[in-house]
Amino acid sequence: MVITLLVAVALPLVMPHEFSPGKGYVVSAVEAVLLVAMLLTDPGRIDARSTKVRAIRIALICVLVIGAAWATVALIHDIIDGGSTTKTAGKLLLAGALVFTYIAIAFAFLYWELDSGGPGRRAHTIVAHPDFAFPQHENPHLAPPGWRPVFLDYLYLGLTNSIAFSPTDTMPLTHWAKLAMAVQSIVSLAVLGLVIASAVNVLG
Numbered sequence: 001m002v003i004t005l006l007v008a009v010a011l012p013l014v015m016p017h018e019f020s021p022g023k024g025y026v027v028s029a030v031e032a033v034l035l036v037a038m039l040l041t042d043p044g045r046i047d048a049r050s051t052k053v054r055a056i057r058i059a060l061i062c063v064l065v066i067g068a069a070w071a072t073v074a075l076i077h078d079i080i081d082g083g084s085t086t087k088t089a090g091k092l093l094l095a096g097a098l099v100f101t102y103i104a105i106a107f108a109f110l111y112w113e114l115d116s117g118g119p120g121r122r123a124h125t126i127v128a129h130p131d132f133a134f135p136q137h138e139n140p141h142l143a144p145p146g147w148r149p150v151f152l153d154y155l156y157l158g159l160t161n162s163i164a165f166s167p168t169d170t171m172p173l174t175h176w177a178k179l180a181m182a183v184q185s186i187v188s189l190a191v192l193g194l195v196i197a198s199a200v201n202v203l204g
Contacts, residue, residue: 001112001151005035008064008105012071015098016085018078019071027067034060054118061109068106071099072187079194089199096195100162100188107184108158112151114176122148131177132157134170162188 009031012024020027038056075095078085086092112119116127126146134153136143153170160168165185172178 002035002039004105004108004151004155005031005060008067008102008109009035011098011102011105012067015071015102016074016078016091016095018085019074019095019099020067021070027063030063031060031067034063054113054120057113057118061106061113064106064109068099068102071102072191075099076190076194079198086198092195092199096191096199099191100195103184103187103191104158104162105155106158107161107180108151108155110180111157111177112154114180115149115154119151129173131172131174132170133173158184161185165189 009028012020012027012031015024017023034056038053038060041053041056075086077083078095079092086095111132115132116122116130117125121127126148130137132149134149136147136149140147157170161181161184165188167181172181
């Protein structure tokens with residue numbers, strides 16, 4: 001989880017400056033400060049149930065989502081308007097890959113934090129009615145007793161939903177989960193569709 005957050009902190013710095021507010025430094029600095037605060041308040045498995053710890057995590061996730069949304073809008077605007085950032089195939093594909101990664105990571109953290117009351121609740125309670133149905137929920141014999149999803153499960157969920165534009169092995173059960181996955185699918189489809197189409201046009 002921490003490694004993924006470090007990648008998220010680095011993304012605004014390696015993106016084109018216009019893809020992030022404050023040329024990337026502001027977003028990365030805020031994310032880094034919140035990450036350090038989160039690690040200091042819960043240095044173990046990031047599963048504390050205190051209100052303070054969860055507030056820090058939610059603030060960090062909000063910054064991630066805002067950063068991913070800003071980058072997505074900037075990329076789409078640059079492609080449609082024929083901006084300098086996406087004029088060459090190499091720059092276009094790199095920018096598209098970075099934004100795609102940002103989207104997948106932001107939604108992975110969103111799912112991780114909101115599913116069944118957050119990682120703190122999941123670590124101490126077996127939730128009877130989760131927001132997401134993982135394969136281990138539907139087939140308990142495939143997992144050890146007391147199995148609970150960890151961050152890697154949500155990272156996989158965020159990545160596959162971005163690629164497939166639909167649920168794969170994990171099903172959303174509640175309305176907010178379905179809406180979030182639908183938004184991610186639409187955003188990912190728009191980014192990949194425009195990047196691929198533009199790359200074909202540039203190469204052609």
